[in-house]
Amino acid sequence: MFQNRVAITGMGIVSSIGNTVEENLKSLLKSKNGISPIINFKTRHLHDIKVGEILKTNAQLATFLKLPKDHNYSRTALLGCIAAKQAVAKAKIKDISLHRTGLISSTSVGGMDMTERHFKKFHENKNSSKFISSHYASDSTEKIADQLGITQYITTISTACSSAANAIMLGTRLIKTGQLDRVIVGGTDALSKFTINGFKTLLILSDTDCAPFDADRKGLNLGEAAAYLILESDAIVDEGNKEVLAYVEGYGNANDAFHQTASSDNGEGAYLAMRKALDVANIQPEQIDYINVHGTATPNNDLSEGIAMKRIFGERVPDFSSTKAFTGHALAAAGAIEGVFSILALQNQVMFPNLNFQTSIPELKIIPITKVINKPLKYVLSNSFGFGGNCSTLIFSKGK
């Protein structure tokens, strides 16, 4: 049967502001960010960047997952497994094989964190060469599927920073069209030298805590995180009389068709993505109560996204904030962590602050939420835009 919206019955997250959903909520409500100088590995950029880092070593994460000593999990896979397992536990799934279940996981960096450490010893050392097979982006997905016992449908999406939003979109569609009954969707990305150096060369990393949508924003803080949602069909929800945390109500994806990395001046891709999501949800722009913006704090993104928002909402832009000043930008995981935050907003009827904001961008004159504000929320919109012009929007609605 074709259903209009898809229920979210579980979620899990590990980010620089907490190792569980509850810890993340606590940090958000206390305006406590997770941005600091990097400590898990050495980089020549130590003093010029700040990151949203998960303060656990790979060994600690592996112990937590009870992995054998000779495992070849990359950090990306370790984080992904932990967050996905939380989500499954939260959805109270006992036997995952009872329903047609899929896993759609996204990553941009894959196993690069291990490759860059072991690359030079690949040919001589067994402890290094075991990481060759964990380099591929799809390896982290396979590892999560192994941990959860999912065999039916497994796929990996890599569309840069909109990846996880696209995973959520695809999972929703697979349920809507009756191809699967349950899909675990989300993303995982670990920090690596590769990523840090790359963003550094693009001159878009800030040496201070990032300030999204501020006139004087200097760039982004990179982050690492993993987050997953459990999407389930109405049939499973009804049968198990399950708690619904929220619904995926709308989604849209469009290409900006402007530049490999830069967003267009008129925010066309972002505009089209939001427009499509509103159409799928079949609601009017004024029904959106809160926006979790992409808001990376780069000069280019925030201006372009703001212009797109004004094109959709006119002068009455809804309350909005970027939570990237809390977590840093976790790239392929961003859409999923902000999905979790959007759901937390709906569950708790609260909007989270856009930290470090002082002055509005002159071209936009729009001001984000800067403190924790309680308000009745029915629809929350979340944006995720990626390099390659890939723009995605999700709309979540309140659960039952």
Place this chain on the structure above:
Amino acid sequence: MKNNLNIVAYCSIKNHVVALNGIPLITKDHDLTFSEFSKEVYKELKMDYSKFFKMDDQCKLAILISEILFNHIKIDSKNKENIAIVLSNRSASLNTDRKYQETISNKENYYPSPAVFVYTLPNITIGEICIKHKIKGENVFFVSEAFNATLLKQYASCLFQNKKSKQILCGWIDFDDDQYQAFLYLVSEHGNRKFNQKSIKKIYNENIWMH
């Protein structure tokens, strides 16, 4: 899932042979490097797109194959704008990842290249196609071990059924260590090849074995 979709046209590039609808269109000497090969095809297509030469090899491959397909199928700009793109490959952006890694691996000669870094994501390949052809429809990039006709078919059908796009550009564009393979097809209500897993697999294999 039932649908009335057809394959309008398909194109492949492998082993320095470019084929359109299964018929070889351009054949070049096997001894050429990919860079030489791609430049010759670019010239033969009489393209005037200087950005081409700044791209990584995977994007060059994507630009050439999409150019050939869109030269063959004339679509007005309004309809072109709404095309959705569903691509896949095995290596993500591994070829360029390696090149970038080289620019940051030597402490004495440490000059990370931004122009290389921007290509270390597979979906930049889609982005380049979109920029060249002014396509703004939905797009997604799957990374999997082998060409998955079923996944691409389902995704395209779903986009069509949900009225997201009337035309969907699908395929496999993979580049790793000078081994490359590209296969692209456009799906819509028009065209004379029935669109299903079997037909996709058939033309995919025909393209592979032909070379």
Place this chain on the structure above:
Amino acid sequence: MDALKQELKKNIIEQLNLEDFTVEDILDDDPLFGDGLGLDSIDALELIVLLDKDYGIKLTDPIEGKIVFKSIEVLANYITENRTK
């Protein structure tokens, strides 16, 4: 100075893969961005790397880059004044 300009033109063509240009095509006061050579923001970043690699000049502010990369003439003057290698 002329030798430096020639060298710059050659290196820019090579580094930025300007397939359609030769050293003779680039005039000293042609604008590098916009209509001139049609360079974009990634090319600007690549020029920053070139300055560092070949001349030991570290530019970190993209706005400063905009001024320095006005033309070959301006760039050559800047390099002459600031080079460390």
